[in-house]
Structures are given as structure tokens and as C-alpha cells.
Amino acid sequence: MTIEIGVFLPASTPDQATPILGDIAASARHAEDLGLDAVWTADHLIPTAPLLESTTVLAAAAAVTERIRVGFGVMVLSLRPTAWAAKQISALQHVSGNRLELGVGTGNPAHGDIAWRAVGASFEDRGRHTDEALRLLPSLIAGRPTTLPDGTEATLAPGATVPPLLIAGKGPKALRRAAEFGDAWIGISESPEAVAATLTQLTDLAAAYDRPTPYAVVVAPQLPEDPNQAATQLAAYAKAGTRRVILVPAPGTTDWRRAYEHAATLRAALAAFSG
Numbered sequence: 001m002t003i004e005i006g007v008f009l010p011a012s013t014p015d016q017a018t019p020i021l022g023d024i025a026a027s028a029r030h031a032e033d034l035g036l037d038a039v040w041t042a043d044h045l046i047p048t049a050p051l052l053e054s055t056t057v058l059a060a061a062a063a064v065t066e067r068i069r070v071g072f073g074v075m076v077l078s079l080r081p082t083a084w085a086a087k088q089i090s091a092l093q094h095v096s097g098n099r100l101e102l103g104v105g106t107g108n109p110a111h112g113d114i115a116w117r118a119v120g121a122s123f124e125d126r127g128r129h130t131d132e133a134l135r136l137l138p139s140l141i142a143g144r145p146t147t148l149p150d151g152t153e154a155t156l157a158p159g160a161t162v163p164p165l166l167i168a169g170k171g172p173k174a175l176r177r178a179a180e181f182g183d184a185w186i187g188i189s190e191s192p193e194a195v196a197a198t199l200t201q202l203t204d205l206a207a208a209y210d211r212p213t214p215y216a217v218v219v220a221p222q223l224p225e226d227p228n229q230a231a232t233q234l235a236a237y238a239k240a241g242t243r244r245v246i247l248v249p250a251p252g253t254t255d256w257r258r259a260y261e262h263a264a265t266l267r268a269a270l271a272a273f274s275g
Helices: 024-033 054-063 082-096 114-118 126-142 172-181 192-208 227-240 256-274
Strands: 004-008 038-041 069-076 100-105 165-168 184-188 215-219 242-247
Touching: 004 069, 004 256, 024 038, 024 054, 024 256, 038 054, 038 100, 038 242, 054 069, 054 082, 069 082, 069 165, 082 100, 082 126, 100 126, 126 172, 165 172, 172 184, 172 192, 184 192, 192 215, 192 227, 215 227, 227 242, 227 256, 242 256
Parallel strands: 004 038, 004 242, 038 069, 069 100, 100 165, 165 184, 184 215, 215 242
Antiparallel strands: none
């Protein structure tokens, strides 16, 4: 099994001390020119570090590229009315030529509840709202008449191809959500062994919904610095059921070009290892 390599766009950073707010268009083009497989961005309203608005970032990336996939890593559905989220997603599918990947999560508690308070939503109910949204999104995105929880029937036009749904989280509720709704499960810094164990759990959970086992996407995988050693580890991730890894900048790094070129070096090393 081969494995794809993606990167995050310079719209923020996990390191609060060094926010990366770079040229989105230039970074997306550079990632595509290097042969990388995906560019992602995080999503939140008021996170703990500066962050550009995600749908704008992905629209900008899609507009200047032709091949590379663009993705939410991850969209916090509970901060949005579901119909409005569906409208944003369908528009991104149109402008990207069906290159969108919809990562979904409930929001890291480390960011607190201020974003939910700011939009008049319930932080405590964010999991329930996420499940409700995931049940409705495919129909709304596709442009089919859809009955919303308050009884309103809405049809969004134009409809679009429903993007792959990638569900983040390791807790029991998140894994159930991935089994019920996800095409993929997103793990954070999971080892190949942990990925394999989680996919075994997901196989059993998905069977209860008569659905196939989601594949894995690993964000910030545990990789050695040496490209050849990293290629061996990436092959282990692939064997465990990982279809893609999304690399993040090293702590304190603001040079996205160097990070992307390192990702491309890993991709070449993996191709040589697999070939």
C-alpha cells in the first residue's frame, strides 16, 4: 500500500509563540509543484493562537492549484448552522473541482468555550450537534430537499458532490462517530501500532452500521528526521491502514517552504523505498 503526504497551509501554527501567517496562494502552489498530495488548514472561531478563516484559506488554495486536494483539519461543525456549513462545503467543492476533504471534529477543549458563547451555541452540546450535522450534511450538500431539526425543509442549490468525511478523535464517542459517518478516521501523532489497533476497533464498530472500515489519516506522525528512516516508518503506517499523513511544522518553525521541501524529500524517499 502506498501512502500520500500532505501539509498544513501557513494559516496558523500549533506553537502560540510563533504564528505562521504566510502567503496562502504561494504555499498552495509550491506544495502542488513539489508533488505533495494535500494541503489542509485548521478551523476555529477563537482558538488559542491566531488563525485565518478556514473556508477563505481553502478557496484561495483551490483557486491557484489544479491537482492537489484541499482539506479541513478539522471543521468545527458545532460552531455553524448546519445548512450554512453545507453551503460553504458545496461552494468549495465547486471552486476546487471536487478536491475537497472534509475533516470534522468537535473542538479541542484546550481552546475553551468562548467561541461557542460568541455565536450563541452550546459548548456542552457540541458532540450532539456534530452528530446531527453529519446526518444532514450529505443530503444538504447534494442539493436534495432536507428536513432540518426544527421542521424547515431546505434545498441548497447548486448541489455538489459530497466530499470524503474524515472524523477526528480517539475517545469512544469520536470512534463511534467515525464508524457511523466517516470515510476516514483522523488520528493525531498516533504510532503505526496504535493506528492498527484503532482500525480493528473501527471494523467492529462500523459493522454495526453496515459500513466499511474507515481508513486512517495521521496528522503529525511520529517520524525520524532522517528521510530513509522516515520512509521505513511511513511504510509501517501504510501497512497499518494509513492512507495519508499530514505533516506539521516543527515547533518554532516559521519557514513553510523548508517544511514543504522536507515533506517532498520524504515522499521521494518513500517512493524509492517502496519501488
